[in-house]
Amino acid sequence: xxxxxxxxxxxxxxxxxxxxxxxxxxxxxxxxxxxxxxxxxxxxxxxxxxxxxxxxxxxxxxxxxxxxxxxxxxxxxxxxxxxxxxxxxxxxxxxxxxxxxxxxxxxxxxxxxxxxxxxx
Numbered sequence: 001x002x003x004x005x006x007x008x009x010x011x012x013x014x015x016x017x018x019x020x021x022x023x024x025x026x027x028x029x030x031x032x033x034x035x036x037x038x039x040x041x042x043x044x045x046x047x048x049x050x051x052x053x054x055x056x057x058x059x060x061x062x063x064x065x066x067x068x069x070x071x072x073x074x075x076x077x078x079x080x081x082x083x084x085x086x087x088x089x090x091x092x093x094x095x096x097x098x099x100x101x102x103x104x105x106x107x108x109x110x111x112x113x114x115x116x117x118x119x120x
Contacts, residue, residue, distance in 0.1 A: 011018065042049070
């Protein structure tokens, strides 16, 4: 009697888990009985499966034959790209601001040059 009460208590505690498992079992059963067979699915998608296999094999071969990148070179390349995008190449003098900074417009006005109307 104590075992039945304990099982009933556990069933009430895990009722949502049991309902989810029953729904999953019903879905799998209906899919297997109504849905297409595995051979039908494979016969329909064989070109896609074959091309995906070739692509994965090519990636594996390329990864195997290409040398691993040096960490220092990879970090340096990223830094060079950041400096290029920011408009600060390494050859530029560090004391002068890069082109297009607001300070140059003020210097141009001091020399008597007019600003372009679209730059205002």
